[in-house]
Amino acid sequence: MSGRAPQVERLLGLFTAACGLAFAVAVIPRQTEAFDYGALAPADVPLGAAWTMVGAGLAQAARPRGQGEREAYDFAVLRRAGLLLGLCVGAAMLMQWRGFVVAAPLLAAAVMLLVGERRPGWLAVGIFAVPALIWATVTLLLARPLP
Amino acid sequence: MPDLAIIAAGLGDAFSPVNLSMAFAGVVLGQFVGAVPGIGPVIVMAIAVPFTFTFEPLAAIAFLVGISKGGNVGGAIPAVLINAPGTPDAAATALDGYPMARAGKPLKAMKLALYSSVSGDTFSDILLITVSAPLALVALRMGPVEVVCLMIFALSIITGLVGDSLGKGVAAAAFGLLCAMVGLDPEHASPRLEFGHFELDNGLSLPGVAISMLVTSEIIYQLATRSATAAAVPLPATRGDDDARLSRAEFWRCRFTLLRGGAIGATIGAVPGIGSSAAAFLSYASAKHASRKRRAKPGAAHEPPLPDFGKGNPHGIAATESANSAVVGANLIPLLTLGLPGNVGAALIISALLIQGIQPGPLLFAEQGRLIYGLFGLMLAANAANLIVGQFGMRLWVLVVRAPASVIFASSLLLCFVGVYSATGDIFGIKVMLLFSFIGVFMRFFGFSVVAFIIAFILGPRFELSLSQALTITNRDPMALLAHPVGIAFLLLALAAVYVFGFRRHAAQS
């Protein structure tokens, strides 16, 4: 799937403005306290930033720019990146549950296999040697805890 | 005027074998951890501080300053090689360093970064040694009103760094500012945007956000876009000629950029709390501006054309590395004269001084003159060590990145996990890192400037604090600004920057 750049740019502008608006009217008022003293309320600078997002997004929607040299967005990239990020999330959960020693080699293995690495030597380096080196450096030499 | 005998004694202490080897060891360690993505020099300094109590004071400081200086040089290496800066300060180095490395000149780019870094560092060290006392007095006059105006100027520079869409760039910066507001507000210490997480009281951790936006998301984006079984950094088959050499003429051509970078870095460093990332970007933006002007001049035609900024222009590397390194020396001006640290690294140096019974402050030069001049001598020695170690270090790293991208990037991902966990001490930090990795990938894919986000995120807390201070001090009276001419000057500069970088440039394009 791919998207033609100018239309996508216009949509991005609208999306940015919508995010800013959501922050300005819904999130920030609920997530800040009001005080009857002081020079700058907790919500002041966040609201400024959110409304700036609204303004900048609308400007982008009105005069769409920024596709640079590309003609279209290749959404396959986004899908692959999402998959890799999913692996990282899984690894983080595993790390919390079983610790670095279990999760790190698995994450390295999954990432390397996913991006097409098949050479056994390099796989061994990435899956066993590097995590072992990191573990030894951090816990033995620096005496720092790992998850 | 300081006593010459004290200066001589201090320099004599500096060049004792023990102290020199401590500085050298610090530089080696600093360059190494600076170059490993995800792990910064600050963690190592924090571990080293309690040990320094058993050292002689000068050796202790030499070691820590060595780590800090080495880390500054090391951070540029992954920025150049894999577009993932080892420290946020080197984020701007990647803008031109990485394209240069992709063009088959990784060694040249790293050499330029190293020499620029050492030049900027030496420049600001000399400034520190000669004029720190008067400069400290000037810095003292910089009150909250002046600082908030300076911050507005620094934020306005972002408009010069975003790509071809001003709207997306400004939106990215505004989002960065918004993220910087998470946590307790400075005036009332009331929790904001925390969604019930106490862990966020101190805000989203800077290492967590910086590593995820600059490193993790970049790694994932690269893994998703390019062939991962090839070498991480392609080197030309014929080695040694144009890549390995950085000719004197090439370096000399950057002299004004270096000087400007040094001056910007030293100025920003002398004012505590703004930091080297801002200096690097200011310097980058001004070098870019200067190059446009130079090109417009007819006399410049006899020089061979350089790549555009963002496509491997050597001035881009020279500008950022000279500026971010110049901050390190100048940061010691408020540190030594006022006891004010400019960043966490400087705060760790203060604690090492304090546990030795040395109180930074106005009496330091009078009471500890010999130590201070010893420190100055060692700072210059550490710069020399940086040059030597860097020569070997960059060759080592070039060897390392000849491994396939799959190995390099998978290992870097693991290091991000470890680095964030060590910096935040919590699995929660890793969750924050993953969230911002998602955001970072999204922003990279759709062409939102990650750099604009990071500058606004780094400057945000100090901007809000200074704004709150300035509003209280002036009792919210806008006319009070008239009593602060320096502040007005910064505001005018900010307007000019927005006009020149923002509107005129974009008008010229359409």
Added chain:
Amino acid sequence: MKTSLKTFIAALALFALGAGNAAAQWKPDGPIRLLIGFGAGGSTDTIGRIIAKRVQENTGWKVIAENKPGAGGVAMSRLLVQAKPDGRTIGMAVTEAIAINLVQRGDKLNFKVDSFDYIGTVGVAAVGLLAAADAPFDDIAGMIAHAKKTGNLTVGFNGKGPELITRALANVGGAPIRPVPTKSGGEVIQNLLGGHIDAGYAAGPQVKYIKNGDIKLIAPLTRDRHSYSPGTKTLVEQGFDFAIEPYFYLAAPKGLPRKARKALVREIGRVIDSGEVAEVIRNSMNTDIKNLGPKGTLDQMKRSLRSNDALLQAAK
């Protein structure tokens, strides 16, 4: 480069493991984690790391210092209270920061004052209200009068307690005294010297400047006077019944085995009384060692709760 780095780190590690092994009856079955409630580079961090290092040298127990920053020690306490009370997890924080959080949002926290077995304190920070030497007032009454005259008197603070004191003084005196947030006592002093604010608080770095004659002490906020300026009356002595006494303390989760508790209290107490920690705290905080012991720390914690409660009411 690689080998020299490794030898160097190895030397550091050896150094850390070596030296001294005092006979202690209780032995932790693994490394002890010392959770420091603040980030790297502050005075709490420095003191905590020195304690960890010395206990390790004295006893042979492995002690690892970890930074758990967040909300003035609250983030650390939340972790500490969940740890197993086996003597292998201890924490270090500052009394006032914990107390104000318990007063302001105790219902949202998973711990109370008596959720911990206290080990002792290291010392109390010498927090005081300061002004530039040429300020036209020398005490609180003079400051309030000056504020009424000029219409806007600014006071730099860092931390919730000093902010509350500032607003309480404004209420009691009926004067336009306004708190200005800063990041540290050092920044307060910088702004005092630069003439940007009228007064401010610091806990340690002021001593040199007071001896130098650039800064003067208006009132100590602690209940005792400060040794570097024994003639200056405390806030309480000047007739304003507010105090802030930030003690650095160590605690473990409640329910430590008796032996473990005794061993920890003894060994940590021994280190605190040793010359090295005294020297560090004198150097870095300009204050002296003051170990209140397990019972005294609990009492101080309770006193701190009461005074913060009163302060919060007075600042309203």
